[in-house]
Amino acid sequence: MDFSITPEQQALYDSMKRLAADVLAPGAAERDKSGTWDRAIWQKLADNGVAGMPIPEEYGGSGGSVIDCCLANEALAEGGHDGGFGLSLGAHWVIGAVPIWLHGSEELKRRWLPGLCDGTYMGAWASTEPEAGSDAGSFRTTATRDGDDYVLNGTKIFITNGPIADVCNVLARTDKGPTAFCVDTTTPGFVVGRELDKMGCRSSPTAEIHLQDCRVPVSSILGVEGEALWSIAFECFDWERTVMIAGAVGGMRATIDDTIRYAKQREQFGKPIAHFQAVAHKIAQMEMNYHACRNAVYKAAWLKQEGREHQLEASMAKAMTGELSVQNALEAIQIHGGYGYLRDFPAERALRDAKLGSIGGGTTEIQKMIISRIVLA
Ligand SMILES: Cc1cc2nc3c(=O)[nH]c(=O)nc-3n(C[C@H](O)[C@H](O)[C@H](O)COP(=O)(O)OP(=O)(O)OC[C@H]3O[C@@H](n4cnc5c(N)ncnc54)[C@H](O)[C@@H]3O)c2cc1C
Structure with missing residues (x-):
């Protein structure tokens, strides 16, 4: 049995902790008080390879292993004292970018991953609904087929990065069952609703999302239609319960x-x-x-x-x-x-x-x- 990490992993930990102490810690208390997400800080961290840590290099990421991502996330939290930043980063990584990497078509990966890794785009995931929290499979958002498109309707709540996301993976029900759609948030009908006033992690924005006749192409489906609950949503929870x-x-x-x-x-x-x-x-x-x-x-x-x-x-x-x-x-x-x-x-x-x-x-x-x-x- 060997509990040690490699010298490279220790160097990653040390550099992430220093970076967080320099960039995140100053102003963390003020951002908490005002509930402010700071785009410039995000870009500085992205410029240091943080935003694409779990994503392979061929898509612009840092190609970090699961342990590398844990170490980076832990060090950023230790040095940065900014739980809100950690929440936004975690959501961006493991429920924003990772499902696209693991389940997206090559076209979706090329469309979104480089920007998610270099700080241009922010990722999000929307499964929770006002009536569907712990019972994740009971969501009601529908996706109705219309030619080469699906039309999404429903309401999501507690969506981390909701107000700042460029791409959001939305769980909706087609006639085959739970399906994940990779949605460009500029799509008409993707409406960011009320921003939620939280007790903690306040530098991370959280919102309701309303899907109002939001029309997305069939090609935006992640993985297999009807199988997203077990193959994608539960896999996301799994990343949350380790890396995040x-x-x-x-x-x-x-x-x-x-x-x-x-x-x-x-x-x-x-x-x-x-x-x-x-x-x-x-x-x-x-x-x-x-x-x-x-x-x-x-x-x-x-x-x-x-x-x-x-x-x-x-x-x-x-x-x-x-x-x-x-x-x-x-x-x-x-x-x-x-x-x-x-x-x-x-x-x-x-x-x-x-x-x-x-x-x-x-x-x-x-x-x-x-x-x-x-x-x-
Ligand atoms: C800050 C924040 C960020 C979030 N980010 C996201 C996000 O980005 N995307 C997203 O989709 N969701 C997100 N969520 C939603 C989050 O995953 C849910 O809040 C969580 O799963 C609990 O659901 P709920 O709030 O509806 O509580 P409920 O499910 O209503 O639970 C209420 C209480 O009942 C208990 N309970 C429920 N069922 C059982 C049971 N079977 N046995 C025992 N006890 C039970 C719960 O443990 C809890 O104590 C976020 C939430 C918060 C607060």
Whole structure:
């Protein structure tokens, strides 16, 4: 058994962390307050190969492996302190660009992937509907065949990058069943609705999308018509539960490091609060939680990379990280005392950002449903 990463992977991690510290961290608190997505920052990161990390070089990407993508995402979160950026990047990668790469025709790949990789285009995925969340297969959006086109009608909600996406993979029901369509967002009838005012990850824009007689060519279908739920949507969830959740692990590291710094510097009763066992043990627990999550995420990611069965491991990694990152952020606030309750310190933002990990990409309850179904089978 070998837990090590290659020198190249370590260099990737270090360079991504430095890049995030230089480009993302300054202004992260302000972007959170104002709920601002910064296009210029996105372009700077894209110029450094970030936007196309999982996509092969022949389509303009960096050709990163599953582990490379986890490392990059983790390092960007650790150095950047910007959960919103991580959310937008994760959605752009694993539910925007990856389904086009894995299931698009050569024409769709050539049309979209180079721009998705160089920062020109932003990607998105729309499956969730007001009445179809955890029960992902119950969506109602329809796709009706009309000559060489399909006409889409329905409403999607919680769409990450909805207001800024150039291409959106939309799940709709044809008479053959659930089908994914790669939709150019300038298509008439693709209407960006209300922007949602979130508690965390606020630098990432999220919106409702209305499909109103949105006419798309048959050639925009990803994969096999009628089979998108199992072959594409569940595969997207799988990327979310490995590569995307690695960002939450990086966020946990940043929160622990901030807390250690604070506990060593803040003095009460004549000594640093880190010297009180009650505080030191909280930090020990935070460190244990971080390592448990990191190991779980990389085990699942490694199995995925090797092409081995990993549904159980991915759901466990997602559920653990979603819950323990919240616990760690709560303890960080406690250790910061009254200052932790203020917006001046990053601990409260870490809590608001971390909470999404137990909801998006399948809630903790849904992960436990999957885990229990597997172990009780
Ligand atoms: C910030 C953000 C970004 C998102 N980005 C996207 C995106 O880009 N594209 C997209 O398509 N979707 C996106 N989503 C949607 C996300 O995947 C859903 O919110 C999530 O799957 C939960 O669905 P729901 O919100 O409808 O909750 P519900 O399914 O209504 O769940 C409500 C509660 O009931 C529980 N519950 C439901 N069913 C069961 C069950 N069988 N057993 C036990 N408990 C159950 C849930 O765990 C939860 O606690 C995003 C959501 C958020 C908040």
